[in-house]
Amino acid sequence: MTENNFSLKKIEISVSEAEKRTGRNAMNMQETYTAYLIETRSVENIDGQSVLTDSLWRRYSEFELLRNYLLVYYPHIVVPPLPEKRAEFVWHKLSADNMDPDFVERRRIGLENFLLRVSSHPILCRDKIFYLFLTQEGNWKETVNETGFQLKADSRLKALNATFRVKNPDKRFTDLKHYSDELQSIISHLLRVRARVADRLYGVYKVHGNYGRVFSEWSAIEKEMGDGLQSAGHHMDVYASSIDDILEDEEHYADQLKEYLFYTEALRAVCRKHELMQYDLEMAAQDLASKKQQCEELATGTVRTFSLKGMTTKLFGQETPEQREARIKVLEEQISEGEQYLKSKNLEGREFLKNAWADIERFKEQKNHDLKEALISYAVMQISMCKKGIQVWTNAKECFSKM
């Protein structure tokens, strides 16, 4: 089980099934949850056949655990998002129930998409924990927790503090943060309007179904018109029921947009990491500068800065030269340490910037490609809907004209 497995073979991952399960949770209470079957196939280069190598069941919370781990260990990577935990931007037909089969199905697709994104990422795909996620059913949770990643995670508070106080963040990251805020806002807006439009469209189609019923009843009393009415009514029913598939397709489109909505959070996470690192760097530099100054003051005897030592000296009398020497020595050590620290932090920072920006460029290309494809697929859906409409109404018109 080496991490380099993936670079040798091609891997196909699918989340092929979803199953309702009951079990006992951490508080020993009975709960119902959905488990998803993950199948991994390795494609042998020689003959192109795929062999099922692993298959196990995971629930949503385990996916979350995996992602949180990746976020901590790869802060410079825009980590792919998970599908939404609860159904949002629903229009009236979709229930917000997590157990609703349509929701479960869409989530299954979303989870599969997540795994595919991770496995096709040049860096993330090599991760051992990810590999184990796909291959080691039992004990995986313990393995992840043993990495102690939760402890390594930056505290939210610390991050928030850094965001406010950082003085010189890289401009590209500031711009990126603004962009991700804008993108989040605009996609949310679009999804909301789309949901409302879908709702209204549903209404239009469904009301036509009433024609079917009434035409049928009316045809009973009509001699000449009867047949035409009856068959026209049938087409009205067809029209009314066609909206279900149309909107189901649109839901997939909405999911594609949602993925990028959630991606904005991943983008912001990378920006936050940069701000945190930058802030630490600035604090370290500040600290070093103040120590150097203290040292200088002690050496030259001038007091330019306020210090506790200076105060007490004033109050309780000058310290002895030996004491001063000792203090200078300590400071010099600290300064040297500080300089080392600063150097490594600087290096870290530059490494981070380089790697993060590379991934961001990769992400941008992916985003442009995917969104364009999504918009085009939306056009394709509209075309299909129009063609269906033309068909139905042409049929209906024929029936009407035969009345």
Added chain:
Amino acid sequence: MGWRRGSRLSAAVGRARTVGMEGERPAAQPRSSGLPAGGAGGENLGAGVSHPGSSGSSVLLPAEVLDLDEDEDDLEVFSKDASLMDINSFSPMMPTSPLSMINQVKFEDEPDLKDLFITVDEPESHVTTIETFITYRIITKTTRGEFDSSEFEVRRRYQDFIWLKGKLEEAHPTLIIPPLPEKFIVKGMVERFNDDFIETRRKALHKFLNRIADHPTLTFNEDFKIFLTAQAWELSSHKKQGPGLLSRMGQTVRAVASSMRGVKSRPEEFMEMNSFIETFSQKINLIDKISQRIYKEERDYYDEMKEYGPVHILWSASEEDLVDTLKGVASCIDKCCKATEKQMAGLSETLLPVVHEYVLYSEILMGVMKRRDQIQAELDSKVEALSYKKADPDLLTEEIGKLEDKVECANNALKADWDRWKQNMQNDIKSAFTDMAEENIHYYEQCLATWESFLSSQTNLPLEETSEDKS
């Protein structure tokens, strides 16, 4: 024996019709110009001798050709040719519908048979100290001899139309008088003089007069002629004549009384008719509700769509690489939005008014049935009285004789008019729904073209872009 009255009508050569018998289509109503008009008030019956007339092949012509229910649109009828087009179009939106073209072809073989053209337009507001009201201009062009001139222009208000309808109902209790638009629209409308309301009313009034003009019997009604031609003061003075309010009330009382007695023996065909009317009324009301609801849902859809396009434009501001695609999508959505608007307009011009008119018609039909039943009830009660030997038997017998005539005339009139009405209804409904289907097809075709053009613009990319990294 009912033919005594009918003979008056048969003098009006060219206007008579065969008595409608069950299942049989009435012959077309040929109209040659210049003949004396038929009866004035009184019982003008549809019964009469069948007239071969100039259209010996009239039986082959579908009645719809000559059922000249005009479209509602602005008809500045200044030449017969223009009106020929109107005659043949079933709907204002579709002068070139296949069916109308067929009829147009047929019609060209026939001599011009319509000789009375009416338009209703130019609503005008009048303010007096007592009230504010609207008048409509009514232009009549005719070649009929009984009209003093060939062109008339008068102004009438809604009240005048109500008067006319009342007179027609009085004169022809068992004919199906066309409906008037309602006094008020129940829901939503606050202002009486809202522009849409006035326009809808104008169109309905136009239809009302033209339906009367096309009716083989009603078209010769004297009150109708006065309505079309008299000056305002002439009309008022004419209105004051005729059976007074008290006698009208007396009629109403008798009507109520006899209807309460119930119809003992309604003939089979009228039972069927009644049952049809009941079901039809139910169904057409439902259709009306459904159609209105569809319009409302489309309006709501349109309102949401209006917001949808601009969101994409907004988005394009922050995406350098997706500007074209996003703007393209926005433009498509906006175009579809406009197409929706157009489709809705079509719906409210073609389907909704027709369905609504037939809702009103269904009420009228029930009224006609009642009146027929009432006439029969009068006879039945006299017959009953005779059997109880309550009054002078000779007098009663004479009265019964007269009433029997009356009943027979009424029944025949209704039967003939019923067949005619049914035929019209089928044509109107058929045409209205066909138009609706056509509108919808057109809507989807427009949207399809929009999206297809967008798609082809997106997929015909220059080579550099297609080799982009596909994740």
